[in-house]
Amino acid sequence: MTRAARCALLLALAAPLAAAAAGCGDTLDARHRLEAASARHRVAFVPQPAPLAAGRHFSLDLVVCPQGDASLPLALRVDADMPAHRHGMNYRPTVRALGDGRYRVDGLLLHMPGRWRFVFDLSADGRLERLTREVDVE
Numbered sequence: 138m139t140r141a142a143r144c145a146l147l148l149a150l151a152a153p154l155a156a157a158a159a160g161c162g163d164t165l166d167a168r169h170r171l172e173a174a175s176a177r178h179r180v181a182f183v184p185q186p187a188p189l190a191a192g193r194h195f196s197l198d199l200v201v202c203p204q205g206d207a208s209l210p211l212a213l214r215v216d217a218d219m220p221a222h223r224h225g226m227n228y229r230p231t232v233r234a235l236g237d238g239r240y241r242v243d244g245l246l247l248h249m250p251g252r253w254r255f256v257f258d259l260s261a262d263g264r265l266e267r268l269t270r271e272v273d274v275e
């Protein structure tokens with residue numbers, strides 16, 4: 138094999154790896170994209186409107202990316218709480234599956250400034266997983 142052919146082969150092998158490593162939710166607005174991860178899944182999400190602000194209703198555009206041999210979740214539940222204050226939201230968000238691991242979450246409101254934690258409970262491959270992401274909200 139010539140050197141050029143070897144290079145072409147390496148590039149062909151590397152391309153799918155690069156695509157897989159490119160990230161989760163690349164279609165989401167990178168300026169406001171947040172992520173949460175477990176060993177088996179990654180979640181990327183963007184608040185609408187962004188950025189997050191206390192006392193304002195918002196939604197999330199969200200993408201779930203299975204890692205390795207994991208599958209897309211059969212069910213996804215989204216919530217938010219303030220661990221330091223031991224309280225959650227006063228609202229229960231609704232999650233709508235849009236297909237291909239994309240979701241729209243409506244009906245969120247973080248009612249005070251401070252550190253909040255998004256909680257994503259998903260069930261896939263017969264297991265429950267919890268992914269979390271903390272954010273400071275003004």
Ligand SMILES: [Cu+2]
Pocket residue numbers: 219222224249251
């Ligand atoms: Cu609080």
